[in-house]
Amino acid sequence: MTHTSAPLPTDDALVDELRRVRALADPVPEAWLRAALASLGWQDIDAEPAALAYDSMSGRDPRLGGGSTGPQVVRELRYAAGAAGLSLEVDVNSDRLRVVGDISPAAAVEVVAVWPEGQVATTADDRGAFRLDDLPRRPVCFVVAGESPVKTGWILS
């Protein structure tokens, strides 16, 4: 092969070659650009951001859920905004999410799950419990209505 007898490329020349090959054979998908550009439109969810207080998936020992078929993970998240709290259990099952939540102090208020392509609403019962059984496995954000609405950050499970 001829290239073995050529002088070895310098770092800069090698990086240039790598960049050219990457651009040809692994371009950034157009859909990534569209998704990134459209994200600015989500600046306007009118609710107070709640702080993430606990995430069972942020440690090195995620709790693995039960179930004998395939990996299934229950992720626990807790949010706080002033005296208000929201806890979530997100159950990932292939490409769908099941979410069981609790609002404190308990209130029968509307909870909206929002993802980039849509949203679904439910109402918590008078103990503050709610459940959303069939969300798409996409980045999702929860908005708790009420006198002073609260929103979680974007969650990817």
Place this chain on the structure above:
Amino acid sequence: MDAGAVADLVTRSREGDERAWADLVHRYLGMVHAICRGYRLSGADAADVNQVVWLRLVEHLHRIRTPDAVGGWIAATARNECLRVLRASDRSLAVDERGGLDGPDTGIDAGLLVYERDRALLGAFARLDHRCQRVLRLLMAEPRPSDVEIAAALDLPVGAVRSAQARCLDELRRGLA
């Protein structure tokens, strides 16, 4: 693009300036892609990490105290989300312990390469360990991230970035020889 220009884009994006946001996206989209690919994420997993990074940045815009350091924030967020996706799917061990001789799985489509030299380069890249692939992926991003951003993406001290790059380029060169 210098740090002041990036800070200006952050400030204007915060005010809803779509043009500034587009410039910010174009500045860092390639880096986010390089980070996802460096962790072997592809398809819907990688696309979701990309999406959540930008959504988080939008919600974070009003809280950024050092707008000129936003690139490091984006890099660290992308890295953390990639690692979490891998943990959730129980693939993290496979990524770090396998040592990386699984050639075709680089996320790069050799079928699109015409020249033998390019294929040889890709072959040598695929034989590198995963860590070096991650290091070189960031050098391949367009535009090229700063050392501070690369350090955040790799969770390395900034002072260790250049030596890691030199070592991985050496390995690549040996693989080509």
